Amino acid sequence: MTTPPGTVEVRELVLPAHANHHGTLFAGEGLQLMAKTAFLAARSLAHREVVMAGVTGVQCLAPVPVGYQLTLQGWVSRVGRSSMTVCVRGLADRPEVPAEHVLTGVFEMVAVDSAGRPVAIDSSYLNPETSHEHHNP
Template identity: 75%
Template sequence: MTTPHGTTELHELVLPAQANHHGTLFAGQGLQLLAKVAFLAARSLAQREVVMASVSGVDFLAPVPVGHALTLRAWVSRVGRTSMTVCVTGLAELPGLPAEEVLKGMFEMVAVDSASRPIAIHCSYLNQET
């Protein structure tokens, strides 16, 4: 199996400062982590600065207790003229136990120039859309 272009992986440990009053990952912190890895994947593929245009379909599938390790994987699933769709999944695990999918989301990212205006993405290895 080949790794899609624009794939990025980020590893985090859920600490008490990131938790809610239930001792699990606060949803806002989870969303921030998803957005961070989506940004890294998009910037890596575009080889230029990017900004987030929208977020859709974010799902919190299971609670993530303090002390669990999170592996966040992002990959670019679509490249348009100036924008990209980035898919993200989050897997939580404790040592010795199988990983469980706990987070997922889709992010639209836009490549921008130094004046923060959209700029074309040049990726010869992907089918480009208009």
């Protein structure tokens, strides 16, 4: 099964190197992982390099202890001429513990050329579901 363009799932094990002094995921590490997920989702849809233009609505909803798996789901929810909105959600779990929604954020990404200038996204790459706003469950 292939993943539709504009959607990605990234998994990371929370290790002590990712943790704060409370033994849970350091917020900065979580934000970095969310940004990477947004980048991968946007690049998969645009079929070219992208850069981050902004971040809104980032929330750390619950602590993620060392030893938990963090699954980050990213999807493009809006496509403009050269920009995209990417929603990212993080779920934390470990064996015998149900997944819990722990992170959320919205990232604005822009398709760029080799000089870093905004460039139009080729509409032939767009899936009808990603050519307008939508939300994955």
